[in-house]
Amino acid sequence: MTAVLVIAGCDSSGGAGLTRDVCTLTQLDARALPVVTAVTAQSDARLHAVHVVPAELVRAQMAAAFTTCGIDAIKIGMLATAATVRAVAASLPATGPPVVLDPVLTSSSGGELLDRDGRAALCAMLLPRATLLTPNIPEAAALLGTRSARDEDERLRQAAALLALGARAVLLKGGHADGPEAADLLLTADAAPHWLRAPRSPAPRRGTGCALSAAIAAGLAAGLPLSAACEQAKQHVTQLLQQRD
Numbered sequence: 321m322t323a324v325l326v327i328a329g330c331d332s333s334g335g336a337g338l339t340r341d342v343c344t345l346t347q348l349d350a351r352a353l354p355v356v357t358a359v360t361a362q363s364d365a366r367l368h369a370v371h372v373v374p375a376e377l378v379r380a381q382m383a384a385a386f387t388t389c390g391i392d393a394i395k396i397g398m399l400a401t402a403a404t405v406r407a408v409a410a411s412l413p414a415t416g417p418p419v420v421l422d423p424v425l426t427s428s429s430g431g432e433l434l435d436r437d438g439r440a441a442l443c444a445m446l447l448p449r450a451t452l453l454t455p456n457i458p459e460a461a462a463l464l465g466t467r468s469a470r471d472e473d474e475r476l477r478q479a480a481a482l483l484a485l486g487a488r489a490v491l492l493k494g495g496h497a498d499g500p501e502a503a504d505l506l507l508t509a510d511a512a513p514h515w516l517r518a519p520r521s522p523a524p525r526r527g528t529g530c531a532l533s534a535a536i537a538a539g540l541a542a543g544l545p546l547s548a549a550c551e552q553a554k555q556h557v558t559q560l561l562q563q564r565d
């Protein structure tokens with residue numbers, strides 16, 4: 321069984337965050353090693369409270385996970401503060417398993433999941449370590465300090481700008497756009513833009529971004545090339561969107 325280190329926050333509604341990540345990895349036959357960065361109290365309608373786990377405890381969780389078993393991939397989600405970003409960056413191995421960085425900035429239940437200093441620290445310290453960055457349209461705009469992309473050409477330009485910031489590859493997710501298809505754009509420095517398209521789900525569902533990045537990490541852990549890992553993850557999330565609970 322492959323092992324994926326998941327660094328993320330807990331969502332008490334059960335829809336997103338670490339619970340969704342672990343559930344996704346289990347479904348894809350990967351073992352999850354969870355590192356908790358924050359405990360959030362949220363319902364689908366509101367973010368009530370966030371308790372940030374001290375940076376030294378994040379470091380300790382990561383160090384313990386690395387001594388538990390070989391890690392085949394790392395997924396990073398909610399980080400909350402710059403101190404947590406620094407702790408994670410300092411605890412990542414200099415070389416080694418692929419890193420999927422999901423730049424979780426806000427919750428759809430309303431509320432900030434990474435503060436302003438944390439965003440700057442993420443760009444400076446984690447983005448260059450990421451095998452893949454997986455922003456949605458508002459997150460890409462926020463990281464670049466610009467407006468949300470309005471069409472596919474603008475998304476292509478923003479993905480290229482994120483590559484220029486240091487990410488090795490960018491999957492700019494199209495869930496927040498309009499139209500009959502949810503089209504995600506995979507951009508790397510050395511290949512043509514690759515659009516992953518699926519019919520748009522009529523009803524949104526929380527935690528789809530978490531599930532997508534966790535599923536990509538599972539694919540990379542299993543040795544899939546990046547584009548195949550993204551395709552497999554897109555299929556997984558499309559199925560998740562078709563299920564209603």
Ligand code: PLP
Pocket residue numbers: 328329330331336337338360397398424426427428429433525526527528529530
């Ligand atoms: N809450 C936590 C703890 C998360 O990690 C995330 C996403 O990663 C979210 C909320 C956001 O999920 P959604 O946009 O589906 O509300």
